Amino acid sequence: MPLIGAEHWVASFPVSSVVRLAGVTKRYGRQPPVLRSIDLAAAPGQILGIVGANGSGKSTLLRLLAGLSRPSDGRVIGSPTVGYLPDRFPAAQRLSGRAYLRHMARIGGLTDLSGVERLVERLDLVGGPDTPMRRLSKGNAQKIGLAQAVLGDPQLLVLDEPWSGLDVAAHGVLDELITQTRARGAAVVFADHRRDLVARVADRVVEAADGTLREVELPGRTPGVDEAGRVATGPIRIELAGGDVAGLASVAGVIRVERDGGVTVLAVAPAHSDAVLAIALDRGCSVRGVRQW
Amino acid sequence: MVAMIRYRLALLGHSQRYLPPVLLYLAVLATQYTEPLSPLPPEYAISAGTMTVLACWLTITTVAVESPAQRLITLSHARRPARVPAGIVVAVLLCCLALTAVSLCWSLVVHSGGAATDVTIGALVHLAAALAGIAIGLPCSALLIDRLGWTVIAAVAGLLVLIMVPWVPVLNPVLRALSGITAPGPGIAVLSLAGALVLFGLSWVAVLVLEQRRR
Numbered sequence: 001m002p003l004i005g006a007e008h009w010v011a012s013f014p015v016s017s018v019v020r021l022a023g024v025t026k027r028y029g030r031q032p033p034v035l036r037s038i039d040l041a042a043a044p045g046q047i048l049g050i051v052g053a054n055g056s057g058k059s060t061l062l063r064l065l066a067g068l069s070r071p072s073d074g075r076v077i078g079s080p081t082v083g084y085l086p087d088r089f090p091a092a093q094r095l096s097g098r099a100y101l102r103h104m105a106r107i108g109g110l111t112d113l114s115g116v117e118r119l120v121e122r123l124d125l126v127g128g129p130d131t132p133m134r135r136l137s138k139g140n141a142q143k144i145g146l147a148q149a150v151l152g153d154p155q156l157l158v159l160d161e162p163w164s165g166l167d168v169a170a171h172g173v174l175d176e177l178i179t180q181t182r183a184r185g186a187a188v189v190f191a192d193h194r195r196d197l198v199a200r201v202a203d204r205v206v207e208a209a210d211g212t213l214r215e216v217e218l219p220g221r222t223p224g225v226d227e228a229g230r231v232a233t234g235p236i237r238i239e240l241a242g243g244d245v246a247g248l249a250s251v252a253g254v255i256r257v258e259r260d261g262g263v264t265v266l267a268v269a270p271a272h273s274d275a276v277l278a279i280a281l282d283r284g285c286s287v288r289g290v291r292q293w
Numbered sequence: 294m295v296a297m298i299r300y301r302l303a304l305l306g307h308s309q310r311y312l313p314p315v316l317l318y319l320a321v322l323a324t325q326y327t328e329p330l331s332p333l334p335p336e337y338a339i340s341a342g343t344m345t346v347l348a349c350w351l352t353i354t355t356v357a358v359e360s361p362a363q364r365l366i367t368l369s370h371a372r373r374p375a376r377v378p379a380g381i382v383v384a385v386l387l388c389c390l391a392l393t394a395v396s397l398c399w400s401l402v403v404h405s406g407g408a409a410t411d412v413t414i415g416a417l418v419h420l421a422a423a424l425a426g427i428a429i430g431l432p433c434s435a436l437l438i439d440r441l442g443w444t445v446i447a448a449v450a451g452l453l454v455l456i457m458v459p460w461v462p463v464l465n466p467v468l469r470a471l472s473g474i475t476a477p478g479p480g481i482a483v484l485s486l487a488g489a490l491v492l493f494g495l496s497w498v499a500v501l502v503l504e505q506r507r508r
Contacts, residue, residue, distance in 0.1 A: 082372075
């Protein structure tokens with residue numbers, strides 16, 4: 001399902017990073033720096049995961065990338081359109097979720113608000129979209145937070161602990177939104193303290209600790225790499241439901257297509273599994289499973 | 294910008310936090326506009342003085358309706374940092390203009406009309422009072438001050454200086470002139486409005502600079 005106002009900006013975006021931190025230091029008042037001389041770039045079409053313990057500076061790093069915080073030293077290069085979800089989405093308003101999303105869409109310059117309705121429908125809010133946000137459960141409020149972040153197809157999607165409070169069904173929607181955002185060429189940066197979760201989703205992982213960042217190589221980061229870090233040689237099994245599956249057989253990396261009841265099963269070369277998933281999601285398919293064949 | 298103002302007004306309306314200052318203002322008007330034969334300018338002085346408090350209170354309230362995290366989200370959609378406080382200022386100013394219209398109409402009904410000069414001066418002074426109140430409210434709000442106690446202390450101190458201190462050339466001179474036996478000319482109201490605009494400009498720049506430094 002296309003996102004709101006789907007504009008495929010990536011073709012006209014000439015630089016190799018959507019936003020880059022160059023030697024950025026951040027301190028609050030006279031406190032010691034939270035981050036020191038950080039160099040980090042978010043590339044188009046990349047999902048960058050940030051892991052780290054509580055208080056390691058993950059949220060500060062995300063706010064700097066999103067342009068919502070100013071560095072004490074160093075530079076933030078690039079000013080993309082940003083979708084931002086804070087670690088605790090504050091849903092204490094009497095505004096309904098739908099009204100809030102419509103306001104945010106208008107503030108962001110969107111004139112066609114039909115995409116808001118599609119997002120609301122997709123997120124399947126318990127209690128309905130016209131329930132005041134303050135009455136929503138934590139998970140449902142987080143869905144509203146997620147929806148506002150992807151409004152208008154931002155060039156950079158910044159998510160702080162986005163899985164927090166979401167139920168299992170909503171995890172799937174979040175994964176889809178992230179994958180779709182990457183598929184249209186935008187950069188996704190997210191933080192979470194759970195390594196396994198970050199490893200499952202991200203293309204690249206960095207760890208924040210003691211005010212600095214270091215690259216992390218995590219096993220099982222992409223389909224095709226097992227828990228021990230061995231590269232799988234067999235195909236990846238991708239199970240899809242719904243959507244436009246016609247023509248998927250001709251997509252690069254798809255070895256064969258089978259039908260299993262209402263589920264379409266693809267056998268995909270490991271190196272192409274991410275790209276095939278993105279294409280399937282873009283065609284409206286729902287991912288039911290991804291595992292080694 | 295229209296979208297930002299609509300959002301601010303919607304948040305304020307749903308929160309109902311506008312009710313205490315607005316009810317206070319209406320209560321002052323109700324006690325003020327009772328005597329059909331009394332002159333208009335002294336009544337406008339009371340109404341405008343109360344308008345200053347109302348504008349300050351509404352500004353602080355309008356900022357506080359959003360939590361800091363939600364303000365960041367709004368900023369991410371607005372893209373330009375100045376649009377967030379600008380939406381707050383315009384929304385509060387619209388509320389103040391509406392209540393100014395209520396005050397002026399109320400006075401005209403009670404007095405069965407009034408001199409055009411008096412009403413014009415009254416309108417100018419109310420506008421100056423609203424701008425001055427917003428100018429005090431912005432830096433005292435959660436944009437710069439996190440703790441409510443400090444906000445209250447700073448706002449009360451600012452309002453006292455603005456309204457009570459004679460050598461602060463924004464509101465006190467014009468309020469005293471309106472309260473006097475001789476009706477003032479429009480010149481002092483225009484000067485007051487100019488002073489309020491300068492005060493607002495200073496407050497605006499200070500808040501923009503300091504708020505960005507805090508983030």
